[in-house]
Amino acid sequence: MAPALDPQDFNWLCTFLRTESALVIDESKEYLVTTRLHPVLKEFGIATLTDLIGRLRQRPLGKVHQRVIEAMTTNETSFFRDVHPFDTLRDEILPELARKRGAAPLNIWCAAASTGQEPYTIAMVLREKFPDVAARTKILCTDINQTVLERTKNGIYSQLEVNRGLPAPLLLKYFDRKGSEWQVKPELSRMIETRILNLAAPWVGIPPMDIVFIRNVLIYFDVETRRSIVGRIRKNMAMDGFLFVGGAETLLNIDNDLTRATAGRSTLYRRAA
Amino acid sequence: MHALIVDDSRAIRSVIARMLRQAGWTVSEAGHGQEALEVLASLDDAPDIALVDWNMPVMDGYALLQALRSNPGYEQMQIMMVTTETEIERMQQALAAGANEYLMKPFTQEALAEKLGILGLDLAA
Numbered sequence: 001m002a003p004a005l006d007p008q009d010f011n012w013l014c015t016f017l018r019t020e021s022a023l024v025i026d027e028s029k030e031y032l033v034t035t036r037l038h039p040v041l042k043e044f045g046i047a048t049l050t051d052l053i054g055r056l057r058q059r060p061l062g063k064v065h066q067r068v069i070e071a072m073t074t075n076e077t078s079f080f081r082d083v084h085p086f087d088t089l090r091d092e093i094l095p096e097l098a099r100k101r102g103a104a105p106l107n108i109w110c111a112a113a114s115t116g117q118e119p120y121t122i123a124m125v126l127r128e129k130f131p132d133v134a135a136r137t138k139i140l141c142t143d144i145n146q147t148v149l150e151r152t153k154n155g156i157y158s159q160l161e162v163n164r165g166l167p168a169p170l171l172l173k174y175f176d177r178k179g180s181e182w183q184v185k186p187e188l189s190r191m192i193e194t195r196i197l198n199l200a201a202p203w204v205g206i207p208p209m210d211i212v213f214i215r216n217v218l219i220y221f222d223v224e225t226r227r228s229i230v231g232r233i234r235k236n237m238a239m240d241g242f243l244f245v246g247g248a249e250t251l252l253n254i255d256n257d258l259t260r261a262t263a264g265r266s267t268l269y270r271r272a273a
Numbered sequence: 274m275h276a277l278i279v280d281d282s283r284a285i286r287s288v289i290a291r292m293l294r295q296a297g298w299t300v301s302e303a304g305h306g307q308e309a310l311e312v313l314a315s316l317d318d319a320p321d322i323a324l325v326d327w328n329m330p331v332m333d334g335y336a337l338l339q340a341l342r343s344n345p346g347y348e349q350m351q352i353m354m355v356t357t358e359t360e361i362e363r364m365q366q367a368l369a370a371g372a373n374e375y376l377m378k379p380f381t382q383e384a385l386a387e388k389l390g391i392l393g394l395d396l397a398a
């Protein structure tokens with residue numbers, strides 16, 4: 001389809017993505033760049049990838065830079081993704097924290113929230129089993145991608161999206177029909193807060209977290225970046241807090257101050273005592 | 274695992290059947306509710322799940338659902354409606370009549386696998 005990229009331009013683009021979003025793309029993934037950036041060319045009326053990279057080389061960072069980063073990151077997600085973490089949350093973590101925290105608020109962080117299916121799943125689990133805890137829980141949703149975060153905030157999902165992983169009784173209970181789409185009810189969206197945040201860069205102003213979900217995002221970073229992100233997240237956790245990574249992910253040799261907790265089939269970590 | 278697929282579209286039946294067979298399942302098929310009851314009567318053991326379309330000739334999926342739920346012999350069999358009916362009222366009606374899950378058409382294979390997972394029928398397992 002599109003002509004091959006000049007190797008120098010391709011390298012520059014890889015460096016750009018690395019420094020701005022810590023995204024690691026190896027040389028064999030040139031096709032990925034070509035296919036993902038094609039819509040951006042169209043959107044901005046730019047003729048070729050070479051021209052686009054010319055625009056990216058300009059400063060300050062603007063809308064084109066933002067859209068390129070968004071186009072290159074994968075937002076794939078679904079309700080109750082992998083199921084087990086949410087069983088563990090319901091059966092083990094929430095009972096323990098509810099007991100320990102008493103009437104204090106609970107802070108939960110979805111560190112790569114994408115379009116919001118993960119935070120709303122957590123919200124539903126809370127409402128179903130611990131309605132009183134849900135009333136004093138804040139779920140902070142962060143992502144580098146403004147477009148997906150907007151969707152989290154709006155809480156509107158297509159039929160294809162609610163078809164995926166969401167039990168029908170919960171769809172009926174927590175969503176309203178909005179034309180051909182489905183809108184999350186206020187009792188869930190009330191618990192949600194959104195904020196743009198690049199995990200690869202330092203952050204401030206995030207309260208100590210009781211539970212952190214950072215699933216299916218670390219895979220995109222190199223080992224050094226993973227170490228740095230996970231270390232900073234750990235320091236942002238309550239001493240008795242919990243951390244979930246994706247089913248295929250491990251923190252072995254990434255952070256030795258987090259220890260793996262065995263809980264069903266979930267990949268779960270706690271701060272070392 | 275054993276599934277009964279009830280749908281008047283042969284194409285839909287074969288897509289679902291192929292996916293389940295690939296996971297090692299046994300599959301039975303019927304083109305409408307009446308035929309489904311006949312197929313079930315001919316089996317020694319009830320399937321683990323029936324995947325039931327709503328709009329079909331002769332006997333529709335809702336009538337089949339009611340018939341199955343009024344027969345204690347099929348108490349253990351789970352029922353998932355798989356249908357183009359996407360109104361909230363339809364969904365409520367089906368769940369109230371004893372359907373365990375509800376999948377809206379069109380759907381992806383992942384969506385079907387995830388719905389089966391919700392019912393404890395892991396395709397991978």
Ligand SMILES: C[S@@+](CC[C@H](N)C(=O)[O-])C[C@H]1O[C@@H](n2cnc3c(N)ncnc32)[C@H](O)[C@@H]1O
Nearest residue numbers: 021073077112114143144145198199215216217
């Ligand atoms: C595959 S989704 C995972 C969504 C959800 N956590 C899940 O497991 O279903 C990955 C998300 O990470 C976000 N992301 C990628 N790089 C990021 C970064 N440097 N900082 C914050 N978020 C990032 C992407 O925008 C995308 O929404």
